[in-house]
Amino acid sequence: MDLFTPDFGLVFWMFIAFAVLFFVLWKFAWPVILKSVDSRADLIDKGVEYARDAQEQLKNAQAKADNLLAEGRKQQADMLREADRMKTQIIEEARSAAQVEAQKVMDAAKTQIAQQQKEAEHQFRNQVSEFALQIAGKVVKNQLADDKKQSQLVNSLLDDMEQK
């Protein structure tokens, strides 16, 4: 078997073997492997791009969040200030309302007191006149018995009255 001249049998089998290898791999192995390798490479490329985008977006989101937070804080402060203001206002209003109410109550009490005083005076007057009548009645009775005594009585009654 010479080394430098190609041997027919070997060429024949080599060709057959390679043809078989080629067709088998071409049909069953390479499509799967190459497709998988290619799609995996694509996936990785896409993944890298996606990650980069995500990072960018994250940065944006962070800035946005910071903005929102600052805005929120400002709003919160505003609201607190407003609430504070409203609180004082309400207290103030309540106080003035209470004052007015108190005044009203006092006024009412005053008028009532005055009325009652008037009424009392009226009653007193009635009673006085009643007393006077009774006294007058007694005086009339006494006149019939003794003139002197009569006048004496009248005088004492009048003295009483005066003293009152």
Next chain:
Amino acid sequence: MKKLLYILFLALAAVMPCRVHASGHDGDSGKISPKDIIFEHLGDGYGWEVPFNHHKRIPLPVIVFDKESGLHVFSSAHVTDGGTYRDGNAEFRIAPKDSPYHGIVVQIIDGKEYKPWDISITKNVCAILIAVILVCGLMFWLARFHKNHPYKAPRKGLGLIEILVTFIYDGVIKATLGKDARRFAPYLLAVFFFILFMNLLGLIVVFPGGANLTGNIAVTLVLAVLTFLVTNIWGTRGYWKEIFWPDVPLWLKFPLPIMPMIEIFGMFTKPAALTVRLFANMMGGHMIVIVLTLLIFIFASMNMVAGSATTVVSVAFSIFMLLIDVLVSFIQAYVFTMLSTIFIGLAQHHEEHEKEHKEAVDRTQGGAKAAPAPAKA
């Protein structure tokens, strides 16, 4: 390390005499004939040698076809020991050393040797089949992994195979062929892995390795011819135009077709270069290792001391050469694939490319008026 070398030296020195004894049995006259041994090891054979025994061989089927007596299939065990096999009327034997058909199965008709069509499953053929099965198995394994685990990268051994696939596919095929990559990738990847595994199998000393496959011109020739066919069958119009009517001054192609002749010559030198490069590289590696090993026996036949010293040196160098050969196996498979890819890529001469190329050339020539026409590579 020093200790290890010392032990190695002693072991080899001790084992050496009996090896000489064994090899002495093999030769007819007890003398070593380096040339015969080298070519026996580099060449093909009808049986597969087993280690430590020069007479026993793994028998392989011999398939010969003769116009008169038809097809004959028989075990090589019948003929490897110089025997004659008789199948019906036909007689076969391996031609002896002094015959012009030295070493191959011949038919004997009336005492004269006659060479039949021989498609025996020889050692090399068997090794090719083993390589085919190995490559197919590995690729199916990888394909199944990809089928079962889409978008996942394999690890460990399978990862190594995939690294090789992507190394060739992305690094060579895609980089050179661009959008045509997918069309030619099956052929080129098959070539790469086939050569790689044939190379590596050749480096394994015992069965199922040891066949000097890619160092056999028949094997490399077939691969180169296939590349030649793929290149030319799928060559575009632009490619053929470049061959028969290249872009050179008219006098270089019209009355006397100098450039076309050079181009046509180039078409055939490319596969020839592919054939010889792979063949010579791999055969060289094998030959150096065999020669280094033979040196032991040559020096041992002089005297003991020289033999022992040579043993250590030879084995050290053999190991070194075999390690280099592992690298060479990969590099040669890579180079063969890369050159095939480039040849195929050159034949994918697209019209639009040509236009772009022309414009580019025009521009450069417009810049430098006196620039000569670009020499064709």
